[in-house]
Amino acid sequence: xxxxxxxxxxxxxxxxxxxxxxxxxxxxxxxxxxxxxxxxxxxxxxxxxxxxxxxxxxxxxxxxxxxxxxxxxxxxxxxxxxxxxxxxxxxxxxxxxxxxxxxxxxxxxxxxxxxxxxxxxxxxxxxxxxxxxx
Numbered sequence: 606x607x608x609x610x611x612x613x614x615x616x617x618x619x620x621x622x623x624x625x626x627x628x629x630x631x632x633x634x635x636x637x638x639x640x641x642x643x644x645x646x647x648x649x650x651x652x653x654x655x656x657x658x659x660x661x662x663x664x665x666x667x668x669x670x671x672x673x674x675x676x677x678x679x680x681x682x683x684x685x686x687x688x689x690x691x692x693x694x695x696x697x698x699x700x701x702x703x704x705x706x707x708x709x710x711x712x713x714x715x716x717x718x719x720x721x722x723x724x725x726x727x728x729x730x731x732x733x734x735x736x737x738x739x
Contacts, residue, residue, distance in 0.1 A: 615671045616642065622726040640668030643701050646729065652737035655683040662729055663700055663708075671720040675728045678711045680736070692739065711736065 612620075623644060624632050633645045645663040652658065660681040667673045679700040685691065691709070700708040711732055715723045 612642075613668075613670075616666055619666055619670065619725045620644075622724060623729070626726045626730070637665060637667075637701075641670070642666050644725065649733060650737070651680070651683060651733065654686055654737065654739060656686055657681075657683070662733065664725065664729065665701075666725055670725075674715050674718050674723065675725045676712070676714050678713065678729070678732045679708045680711065681709070682707045683709060683736075685739070 620632075620634060620642075623646070627646045627649070631647045631649075633647070635643045635645075637643055643663065643665050645661050647661045648659055649662050650659050660683060663679040664675050664677070666675060679698070682697070683691075694712050696710045696712070698708050698710045699706075700710070713732055713735060715728065
């Protein structure tokens, strides 16, 4: 894990919760140069509706956290096993730190966001559940 030497207590708490939930070995954190961080969680299941059935999940925790939503999220390129296209909340992009690997951007904003509920780990879990249900 790579971290920037200056973090805030809320960001440190978010990192601890992410590592505790997903496993420290699966989590990579990289400073974004603006006081925030990029987080990548590797080898996550996305269910039998996608190929591959496991991928990474990435997102940015901005320096404004907890006053900013964790949005959008990114995964490796996934195909639906039913052959249908992804819905409008999913777009093909290239994402930070992975310029040679295509990615999917998942746009699932938290309307009426509550910073005590919409933590980075809870948001990641909800994104994965939503993606698995697609």
